[in-house]
Amino acid sequence: MRNIKLTIEYDGKRYLGWQRLGDSDKTIQGKIESVINQMTGEKIEITGSGRTDAGTHARGQVANFKTNTELSRPEMLSFFNRYLPSDIVVKKVEEMPERFHARYNVKGKQYSYYVWNDPIPTAFERYHSFYVPQELDLAKMQEACEKLIGTHDFLGFSALKKSKKSTTRTIDEIAIEQEGSMLHFTFIADGFLHKMVRILMGTILAIGSGDLGLEVIDEVLTEKVRKAAGETAPAQGLFLDEVYY
Amino acid sequence: MRNIKLTIEYDGKRYLGWQRLGDSDKTIQGKIESVINQMTGEKIEITGSGRTDAGTHARGQVANFKTNTELSRPEMLSFFNRYLPSDIVVKKVEEMPERFHARYNVKGKQYSYYVWNDPIPTAFERYHSFYVPQELDLAKMQEACEKLIGTHDFLGFSALKKSKKSTTRTIDEIAIEQEGSMLHFTFIADGFLHKMVRILMGTILAIGSGDLGLEVIDEVLTEKVRKAAGETAPAQGLFLDEVYY
Numbered sequence: 001m002r003n004i005k006l007t008i009e010y011d012g013k014r015y016l017g018w019q020r021l022g023d024s025d026k027t028i029q030g031k032i033e034s035v036i037n038q039m040t041g042e043k044i045e046i047t048g049s050g051r052t053d054a055g056t057h058a059r060g061q062v063a064n065f066k067t068n069t070e071l072s073r074p075e076m077l078s079f080f081n082r083y084l085p086s087d088i089v090v091k092k093v094e095e096m097p098e099r100f101h102a103r104y105n106v107k108g109k110q111y112s113y114y115v116w117n118d119p120i121p122t123a124f125e126r127y128h129s130f131y132v133p134q135e136l137d138l139a140k141m142q143e144a145c146e147k148l149i150g151t152h153d154f155l156g157f158s159a160l161k162k163s164k165k166s167t168t169r170t171i172d173e174i175a176i177e178q179e180g181s182m183l184h185f186t187f188i189a190d191g192f193l194h195k196m197v198r199i200l201m202g203t204i205l206a207i208g209s210g211d212l213g214l215e216v217i218d219e220v221l222t223e224k225v226r227k228a229a230g231e232t233a234p235a236q237g238l239f240l241d242e243v244y245y
Numbered sequence: 246m247r248n249i250k251l252t253i254e255y256d257g258k259r260y261l262g263w264q265r266l267g268d269s270d271k272t273i274q275g276k277i278e279s280v281i282n283q284m285t286g287e288k289i290e291i292t293g294s295g296r297t298d299a300g301t302h303a304r305g306q307v308a309n310f311k312t313n314t315e316l317s318r319p320e321m322l323s324f325f326n327r328y329l330p331s332d333i334v335v336k337k338v339e340e341m342p343e344r345f346h347a348r349y350n351v352k353g354k355q356y357s358y359y360v361w362n363d364p365i366p367t368a369f370e371r372y373h374s375f376y377v378p379q380e381l382d383l384a385k386m387q388e389a390c391e392k393l394i395g396t397h398d399f400l401g402f403s404a405l406k407k408s409k410k411s412t413t414r415t416i417d418e419i420a421i422e423q424e425g426s427m428l429h430f431t432f433i434a435d436g437f438l439h440k441m442v443r444i445l446m447g448t449i450l451a452i453g454s455g456d457l458g459l460e461v462i463d464e465v466l467t468e469k470v471r472k473a474a475g476e477t478a479p480a481q482g483l484f485l486d487e488v489y490y
Contacts, residue, residue: 009368086371123255123302124256
């Protein structure tokens, strides 16, 4: 059987998230599977690199599936982009060795988070950023990011109550770029726990606005209690940029 | 009476265009007037710098209105952005001399047009650009722009059949910038005729794809017949950037 890897871009606004829920048509996975079934005549389940929440976007989500279709890669690519809704785009179709698995083989991921920081809102980026009208202290937020970089148990910065699996992750980079009124945060790590980027963002922003002090980071990393961290920043500002294998 | 100037940003996707049509609620003008009436208790009509078509966007549309309200400019600004739908944003409220008129006093305008030029579509910019998958000859399009710059009778590049008023306009600049797969066209002129930017864009793109030759430009400028020009490019790629006074 062939093992096909897809690189997928989507605007998550209209969807309940990546993962198919029963027969629901409101998930990215569900939409893609239904086009694959139409394309191959096979009933195929795809494996994503991981879930994304309702409303979260992706520039480079990855999934794979096994198929017996004889369609060429360019034929599949054009079939996908002809039949998928316009807010889901398959950017690449690749042929992989049989052992490739989109979730098990993940080595790391990059996420972006966008904050529109201006007294005046934005008409164009309103569904692709989180609107924060208050002034933010960029230097304080940089310090917060420095403290988060490295290998830590991030349980307190996740939506998990407890976990049998390890909740230790290594963050390689958190960068903040200012592009006019837009703040662009980039996170690179070997993995992220459930809602981790959004809770980190909520905490970083609360530090930037002065609602929380810098010491909260050490506190949450040591005590591993979600309660002390900031609120979960909304999904609409979050983009899965790239999955590393 | 006070004379108030507004600078307005809007995502035109959901609207029938700038100009109010009877009592329709599906126009930008209608939405803004209804918030002004709510804010001032007066029944006020606003004057825009000009219309924009259904689906066209603006980063800097300008309008003015006369009012007796005693609200301060910051109070008006925050009232607007609290009560307008999130796809219409008032960016600036200014106090003007009595004689200022948003349409009569226009000295020039800048428009942008965005073309997504890639075999793969875009999930994020699909409502803010025109998707052209065919290869485009950038050098040929540059030449076409050079030919359009200057003072000409643009009747043949407009949706007007004929006109009692002058249809001569001066284009100061047409620039093409490439930002990844996005082509960004900028037009600056002392004025634009109805649908002129979209017909110019349709023609420039037809020259870029090889469907029309460069000679079509002189032909349309001389013979002033719309038929010879390219098709009207869709409204969704068009942005009114700035109005000069």
